[in-house]
Amino acid sequence: xDPLSRRFLWNSIMSVIQDRRAVVLTSHSMEExxxxxxxxxxxxxxxxxxxxxxQHLKYKFGDGYVVxxxxxxxxxxCAPDLNPAEAFMENTFPGCIQRxxxxxxxxxxxxxxxxxxxxxxxxxxxxxxxxxxxxxxQTTLDQVFVNFAxxxxxxxxxxxxxxxxxxxxxxxxxxxxxxxxx
Numbered sequence: 001x002d003p004l005s006r007r008f009l010w011n012s013i014m015s016v017i018q019d020r021r022a023v024v025l026t027s028h029s030m031e032e033x034x035x036x037x038x039x040x041x042x043x044x045x046x047x048x049x050x051x052x053x054x055q056h057l058k059y060k061f062g063d064g065y066v067v068x069x070x071x072x073x074x075x076x077x078c079a080p081d082l083n084p085a086e087a088f089m090e091n092t093f094p095g096c097i098q099r100x101x102x103x104x105x106x107x108x109x110x111x112x113x114x115x116x117x118x119x120x121x122x123x124x125x126x127x128x129x130x131x132x133x134x135x136x137x138q139t140t141l142d143q144v145f146v147n148f149a150x151x152x153x154x155x156x157x158x159x160x161x162x163x164x165x166x167x168x169x170x171x172x173x174x175x176x177x178x179x180x181x182x
Contacts, residue, residue, distance in 0.1 A: 010035060030141040042144075044151045054141055061147065062139030064111030065118055067096075071104050072132035080104045085129045092121050104132075 001009070013036055016023055027033055033040055034054055041051040050057055067089070071080040085106055089096055093110045100107035110118060118136050126134070 006032075028145075030145050034141055040141075042148045044148050045153055049148055049151075057144055058138050058141060061144045063143060063147070064109060064113070064139060065115060066099070066107060066109055066137045066139075067118060067122065068100075068105065068107045068135045068137075069122070069129075069131050070133040071106065072130045073104070074130060080130065082106060085131065088125055088129055093118075 010032070013023055013025070017036070023036075025033070025036060037054065039052060040054055040057060042049050042057070050061060052060070069085055071082055071085055073080040080103070082101065082104075086098070086101075089098075089106070089108050093108070093113055095112055097109045098106065099109050115136065115138075122131065122134055122136070125131075
């Protein structure tokens with residue numbers, strides 16, 4: 001759908017919801033779900049795997065948090081030194097995964113810490129590490145959905161094809177040929 005049509009449809013659905021009527025929406029678009037849904041269910045192989053508010057699903061089934069830091073250079077015109085911030089993240093949050101590293105930006109995925117601890121540790125070391133700016137964000141609904149979608153088995157995995165059918169492994173006839181000799 002083009003953006004204008006999508007916005008018209010979303011507004012139509014929202015007007016139905018505002019009239020205090022229930023709407024059941026089926027979608028693979030998590031952007032659409034976040035915009036329109038008060039509760040969300042995710043199905044895998046035809047079975048419900050979770051049901052709840054979007055925030056509840058992010059908290060319960062999310063992978064943790066993403067920390068993005070912008071490092072300031074020690075002196076104007078110099079490249080920022082990312083090594084102290086990298087060492088800090090690896091020592092403070094063992095098991096964190098560096099997702100991105102650019103000229104002055106680092107991004108880490110942290111799955112084993114509380115939000116309060118992340119803010120406390122980054123804020124208390126902000127000046128020492130030359131952190132100009134930072135953000136902490138929660139796992140997105142898209143990531144939660146993808147984690148569940150990985151459990152989905154493909155329909156064609158369960159279909160057994162005849163050896164000569166299209167898409168099947170090459171059929172090799174290993175029948176021995178009898179000799180017609182005397």
